[in-house]
Amino acid sequence: MAEEKPRVGVFVCRCYPTIAAVVDTDALADFAADLPGVVHVETTDYACLDEGREQIQRAIGEHGLNRVVVAACSHRTHESLFQRLMRQAGLNPYLLEMANIREHCAWPHVNDPTGATRAAKELVRLAVGRARLAEPVHKQILEPVRRALVIGGGVSGMTAALNIADAGYDVTLVEREPGLGGNLQHVYYVAEGDNPQRLLRDLTNRVMGHRRIGVLTRSEVIAHEGHVGAFRSTIRTAPTPGPSPDFRGGEAVEVEHGVTIIATGGREWRGDVYLLGGDERVLTSLDLEEIITHRPEQIVGLKEVVFIQCVRRPGAVEYCSRICCTNTMKNAIRIKLLNPGCQVIVLYRDIITYGFRERFYTDARERGIIFVRYDEAHMPQVQVDSDGRLEVVAWEPSLRQEIVLHPDLLSLSMPLEPSPGTERLARILDVPLSSEGFFMEAHLKMRPMDMAREGIFLCGMAHYPRFIEECIASAQAAAGRALTILSQPRLYFGGSVSVVDQSKCVGCLTCVRVCPFGIPRIQYSDTGVGGINGAAYIDAAFCTGCGTCSAECPAKAIQLVAYRDEQIMGMPLGSWVTG
Ligand code: SF4
Ligand code: SF4
Known part of the structure; x- marks a missing residue:
């Protein structure tokens, strides 16, 4: 197939009114007919419908086409459909090119039909150029380990x-x-x-x-x-x-x-902050839950419990641990249920009780739990006073003054x-x-x-x-x-992935460094340019085909299958662009 002279068929979809009301599809078809390698051109009302696909498949057989350009809509939505058609017609699916004259021409230039038609001609010209240089691509097949x-x-x-x-x-x-x-x-x-x-x-x-x-x-x-x-x-x-x-x-x-x-x-991070680990009255949220569940009699005897939300890990990236506020609501409410006379105070920066969990915050407030906001400039301070009492000093923004608390227990919402x-x-x-x-x-x-x-x-x-x-x-x-x-009977690998021509590889490691997925490796058992030990290797099963390495390789040793350099660079821009 690669050696055969290209016989390109171009199919222009009218998709009326989406495309044909803006782009002059007849003029586009006439233009395509004069392009090198094109042996057949047709317009079709709706290329993606059964009749349209049958029309294309019939034309492939009747005119001996070995490359197909569909000028229609986005390859993202329709390429697999037309690739299937290619398979049914006995052609390799990678011998298909799509020119998106809907999203790239008709839609953005809806008020400029002449400009839209000109843009469509340019896209079709480029697609025909790429199709002429297209080669069949064969994927590897693997049955997955189940x-x-x-x-x-x-x-x-x-x-x-x-x-x-x-x-x-x-x-x-x-x-x-x-x-x-x-x-x-x-x-x-x-x-x-x-x-x-x-x-x-x-x-x-x-x-x-x-x-x-x-x-x-x-x-x-x-x-x-x-x-x-x-x-x-x-x-x-x-x-x-x-x-x-x-x-x-x-x-x-x-x-x-x-x-x-x-x-x-x-x-739960259990670092050395707010006397955690040094004073048994300072607990984490999980510790408190353990006491509430297994030793509720301890809760019944308490007079005051303080919670500190959003405890930070010094030097670490700051992020919301999402579940701590709700955990504080559930523990604080349990304390109030076990011991309604206990004073419960929550020192917080932001209360994030996601979605319907907001009702637990409302419930907590209705039960008399007090919420005091603190900010960066007024972080709570925790120490043991001269009488051996736990002392929490916090800034009360409504009163605009410091408050000093002496809780029996201090519960910390540690980062997860x-x-x-x-x-x-x-x-x-x-x-x-x-x-x-x-x-x-x-x-x-x-x-x-x-x-x-x-x-x-x-x-x-x-x-x-x-x-x-x-x-x-x-x-x-x-x-x-x-x-x-x-559940797949078989998996397919390859397609549009990067391939290294090791005879050109100088082992510079550029591809190893630039690949966002860390896929290229230097294989020391292989030989690079001039017989040097080691050459880059890209496993087709891993490569996502992003093309970064092929663009960066200084030795031009990497080609992205179906997007080879000559397919991209070999087509001069249209005269209307440069002229
Ligand atoms: S960037 Fe090119 S020359 Fe350098 S190691 Fe990779 S394939 Fe070889
Ligand atoms: S094409 Fe992209 S994913 Fe594949 S090896 Fe190159 S940089 Fe990595």
């Missing part, structure tokens, strides 16, 4: 594992701790009143009893290689049981899997941070972290559960601090994304 690796056995990891296993695929669930459950083990009630321990028991029992889920506790991932559909991970299990696993000398097993889900969660080992795991998986240190999704809106590396997904607090139901929803979403791969 197993998921889920890293993290908290509520998110267990939910994701169950969703995948219930769909009929095997799961290996890896958890660093001796037991499943993660943070859920320390949550005894939520603001809405439900008991998360029942959820924990239910999830754990279902996971442990599921014939498709293999659970590895006291285990961690120490290597992860391969690509979507064919990953291989090494998992090491701590040799000795105990609450803090020591992985040294542990036994390692290899697992092959088609997808990976990161569900490593987060944890990524789980230990997150940075190391990110290096092993070769995926990025956000500035806050959590795993970072590929695109906040378009691919919120995907990592930039194909086949790796994330959910729960590994992504950012979330409530339990949000963790469950995100785990279901991540499992759904994973199932779109596991």
Whole structure:
């Protein structure tokens, strides 16, 4: 096909009135007929409808076309449709070019039909030029390994594992701790009143009893290689049981899997601030919940409890941990329920009780809980006074004066941070972290559960601090994304990806540095220009085809398939542009 003389067919879609009411489609067709390599031109009323596609397919056969240009709308919405048509007509789908004369001509130049037609001619001329130089592209085919690796056995990891296993695929669930459950083990009630321990028991029992889920506790991932559909991970299990696993000398097993889900969660930071760790009356939110649940008699005897919101980790990036304000509402309300006479004061910067959780803030105020705002210039101070009492000094903005409190308990809303080992795991998986240190999704809106590396997904607090139901929803979403791969009969790799001509590679590492996904590598077993040891290699299964490396390579050793230099640079601009 590549050696055949190009026989280009151009199909101009009228899409009346969207295109034809602005662009002179007949004049465009006449113009296209005179372009080099074009042997056939037709206009069609609606190229994407059945009749339009049949018309194109018929013309391909009748006129022996081996390249096709469709002048219509956006390739983003319609390219796959016309590529399918190419396959049905016996042509390689990469021999199709689209000229977007709707979004790029008719729509923006709706008040200038002459200009719109001129722009359409230029786009068709460029598309024909690219089509003449197009070569068939053949993708690699792979049957995915029908197993998921889920890293993290908290509520998110267990939910994701169950969703995948219930769909009929095997799961290996890896958890660093001796037991499943993660943070859920320390949550005894939520603001809405439900008991998360029942959820924990239910999830754990279902996971442990599921014939498709293999659970590895006291285990961690120490290597992860391969690509979507064919990953291989090494998992090491701590040799000795105990609450803090020591992985040294542990036994390692290899697992092959088609997808990976990161569900490593987060944890409450317990740093040395506001006397935490130095005075037993200073607690974190989780500590207080433990007392309220297991030793409520301690709460009954209290006269005053102070909460400090938005405790900062010195030197760390500042971010909202999202769930602390609601946790404070639930704990403060519980204290009032157990001990209505107790004075409860919340020192806050901003109360962020998301969505309908605002009602817990209202409820707290109605129960007499006092809220005092502080700002950067007036941070609360905590010390022990000469009588051994806990002393909290805060600025009361309404009174415009300092207030001094002597609480029996001080509860701190500590920031939630990524789980230990997150940075190391990110290096092993070769995926990025956000500035806050959590795993970072590929695109906040378009691919919120995907990592930039194909086949790796994330959910729960590994992504950012979330409530339990949000963790469950995100785990279901991540499992759904994973199932779109596991359920494919076969995966296709390649297409428009970058390819290195190693005989030109000087090993300058430019591509290694500029690739936003860290894909090019120097393979020292290969030979570069002039027989030097080492040349760049790009794995087609990883490359997203962004083209950054091919634009930057100083030796012109990299070409982006279907967007080769001559296809882009070889077509001079139209005379109407330069003239
Ligand atoms: S940028 Fe080009 S020359 Fe440099 S290492 Fe990569 S492929 Fe080789
Ligand atoms: S085309 Fe983009 S994703 Fe592919 S190797 Fe080059 S820079 Fe990386």
